[in-house]
Amino acid sequence: MTDQPLELVVRASHEISLLTSDRITKALEELRLTLATAHALWAIDPGEPAPSMKALADRLFCNAPNLSFLVNQLVERGYVARDVDANDRRSRVVVLTEEGRRARERVMRVTLEQSPFAGCEPEELSRLAAILQRVLDRTGPRPSTRPARGGGGRTG
Amino acid sequence: MTDQPLELVVRASHEISLLTSDRITKALEELRLTLATAHALWAIDPGEPAPSMKALADRLFCNAPNLSFLVNQLVERGYVARDVDANDRRSRVVVLTEEGRRARERVMRVTLEQSPFAGCEPEELSRLAAILQRVLDRTGPRPSTRPARGGGGRTG
DNA sequence: CCATTTACTTCGAGTCTCGAATCAATGACA
DNA sequence: TGTCATTGATTCGAGACTCGAAGTAAATGG
Numbered sequence: 001m002t003d004q005p006l007e008l009v010v011r012a013s014h015e016i017s018l019l020t021s022d023r024i025t026k027a028l029e030e031l032r033l034t035l036a037t038a039h040a041l042w043a044i045d046p047g048e049p050a051p052s053m054k055a056l057a058d059r060l061f062c063n064a065p066n067l068s069f070l071v072n073q074l075v076e077r078g079y080v081a082r083d084v085d086a087n088d089r090r091s092r093v094v095v096l097t098e099e100g101r102r103a104r105e106r107v108m109r110v111t112l113e114q115s116p117f118a119g120c121e122p123e124e125l126s127r128l129a130a131i132l133q134r135v136l137d138r139t140g141p142r143p144s145t146r147p148a149r150g151g152g153g154r155t156g
Numbered sequence: 157m158t159d160q161p162l163e164l165v166v167r168a169s170h171e172i173s174l175l176t177s178d179r180i181t182k183a184l185e186e187l188r189l190t191l192a193t194a195h196a197l198w199a200i201d202p203g204e205p206a207p208s209m210k211a212l213a214d215r216l217f218c219n220a221p222n223l224s225f226l227v228n229q230l231v232e233r234g235y236v237a238r239d240v241d242a243n244d245r246r247s248r249v250v251v252l253t254e255e256g257r258r259a260r261e262r263v264m265r266v267t268l269e270q271s272p273f274a275g276c277e278p279e280e281l282s283r284l285a286a287i288l289q290r291v292l293d294r295t296g297p298r299p300s301t302r303p304a305r306g307g308g309g310r311t312g
Numbered sequence: 313c314c315a316t317t318t319a320c321t322t323c324g325a326g327t328c329t330c331g332a333a334t335c336a337a338t339g340a341c342a
Numbered sequence: 343t344g345t346c347a348t349t350g351a352t353t354c355g356a357g358a359c360t361c362g363a364a365g366t367a368a369a370t371g372g
Contacts, residue, residue, distance in 0.1 A: 005281035007264075009273050010176075012288035017173040019295065020166075022217045036359065053320060061178045066360050068321055073358090090319045090368045108163075117165050119294045120287075125161035128287055131280060132168035139175065139272045192328065210350060222329055224352055229327090246337045246350045 016116050023114040024107075031103050032077050038107045040070045041079055046101050050093040052085060079103050172272050179270040180263075187259050188233050194263045196226045197235055202257050206249040208241060235259050 021035055028038050043059045044051060051059070057067040071094055074080040079100030085091035096104065112118060117125065177191055184194050199215045200207060207215070213223040227250055230236040235256030241247035252260065268274060273281065 004268075005278065005285045006268055006271070006273060006276075008285040009276075009281055009288060010268060010271050012285065012292055013169065013172065013273070014176075015292060016169065016288065018217050020170075034358070054318090061174050062359095063361065064320060065322080065362080069359075085319095088319080088369070092320070112162055112166060115162070115166050116291050116295045117162060117169070120162075120165075120291065122161065124287060124290075125165055127283070129161045129164040129168065131276075131284055132165060132172065134280075135272050135276065136168055136171060138275050190327070208350080209352095218328095219330065220351060221331080221353080225328075241350095244338075244350080248351070 020111065020115055024111050027110040027114070028107070031106060033103070033107065037070055037073045037077075040067070041074060041096075041100065041104050042107055042111075044080065044094055044096055044100075044104070046096050046104070050083065050095045052091045052093050054091070056094055074100070077103075176267065176271055180267050183266040183270070184263070187262060189259070189263065190229075193226055193229045193233075196223070197230060197252075197256065197260050198263055198267075200236065200250060200252055200256075200260065202252050202260070206239065206251045208247045208249050210247070212250055230256070233259075 024038075025035065028034060031038070033041065040056065040060060043056060053064065053067055053071065056071075057064055060067065060070075062070075071080060071082065074094075075082065078097055080094050080096055082092045083095055085093050117128070120128065180194075181191065184190060187194070189197065196212065196216060199212060209220065209223055209227065212227075213220055216223065216226075218226070227236060227238065230250075231238065233255075234253055236250050236252055238248045239251055241249050273284070276284065
């Protein structure tokens with residue numbers, strides 16, 4: 001009954017996702033982050049131009065009020081700051097603080113360490129990466145400016 | 157720097173997960189379900205013995221109060237009912253109603269249809285299923301009793 | 313200049329999640 | 343049998359997340 005490969009893949013993928021979330025929650029507490037705020041933090045790559053609120057919301061699959069809330073949380077914790085975009089004074093860009101850069105590093109490190117995928121052989125990982133990338137490419141590019149490896153997400 | 161296969165896999169996997177959630181949300185509204193309640197509904201397989209609250213909570217990586225809340229939602233919508241377990245009168249088992257069985261079918265169908273994995277070739281799906289299953293197997297069987305997952309009230 | 317659009321914020325409401333406290337049933341044991 | 347610790351579940355209070363509606367400020371297009 002559950003022999004359909006598609007169902008197996010969807011179930012397993014979801015299970016892995018839950019398992020990962022479950023595992024990293026404790027480590028995030030030490031940074032005073034939740035899954036949602038950690039996500040938002042992850043989505044800000046210090047190696048790329050600081051994203052606007054709108055760009056960040058798109059990346060995280062959330063709407064503007066939600067992102068305002070999340071960025072407020074990160075501001076309160078000293079991890080990011082808002083700057084007015086000189087080119088369009090309506091727009092605010094979200095910039096990592098030094099603290100924020102460190103916290104983001106830690107979030108990424110912990111997540112990769114705790115990931116169920118961490119036990120895979122390099123060769124298996126490569127095959128997996130290729131397939132998943134192909135799947136995402138097939139879904140069509142996401143709106144606006146998305147850094148090639150920019151994916152953060154929504155929690156909900 | 158971001159060429160590590162593990163990071164690519166974790167990012168892609170997460171992105172796919174968010175994309176799926178985003179896509180099915182609208183369809184779930186028609187069933188008066190949210191992601192959390194739909195997930196709980198999905199976790200009750202009518203082909204297996206009705207799970208206890210505890211068993212269900214373990215399956216969903218959530219704690220007892222949270223599951224009580226979710227099951228209440230499903231009861232209000234007429235999708236499940238609680239029964240006292242005759243073997244242990246402390247325990248309640250969660251049983252699908254006829255409505256619930258139909259709703260669950262619809263949740264599964266919509267989710268599979270909308271999944272980014274739906275576009276994969278059968279052969280690709282099989283490879284994927286094999287790898288993901290191996291990953292889950294390596295994480296070891298789920299313990300009967302596990303500490304709760306985080307997310308709720310803290311911070312501040 | 314004025315109307316419209318865009319980016320963002322605030323507000324209110326509904327949802328989700330948790331820990332602490334509570335209750336009932338079970339199990340262990342003297 | 344009676345007592346006590348344990349277990350399964352619920353209730354309660356509070357923090358966190360998410361969204362739609364409404365509002366503000368800046369840009370755009372006549």
